[in-house]
Amino acid sequence: MTKKKKIQQKYQDLNFNDFRWCIENDFQVYVKPLSSDGKGFYKIAVRRGGISSKGLDYYKEECTKKVYKSKETLSEKIFKNKNEAFSHLNYVYGHLKKKYG
8 A cells, every 4th residue: 555645735824913914904804706606716805994894885883873884895816716815815914014004
């Protein structure tokens, strides 16, 4: 019997400083499928104000009557699968920090 070699998956280490900065500055970054069944192609979505608005375009708190608005922006690049899209998230975190930080 032959032993199978373990194939190490290549991935980019998450930069926690950039990730933390995005959370503290209310950026929601996620991978979004382009088809409704979740199979096929994907894009990276960024929502400024997305955490306080609970991922919605418009959210109004009942008790304080405070209104939160956000807008989703999709990446130009289309990814063939989820793993490919997730591997680019670290770049997006760094880009947001560099641009807005």
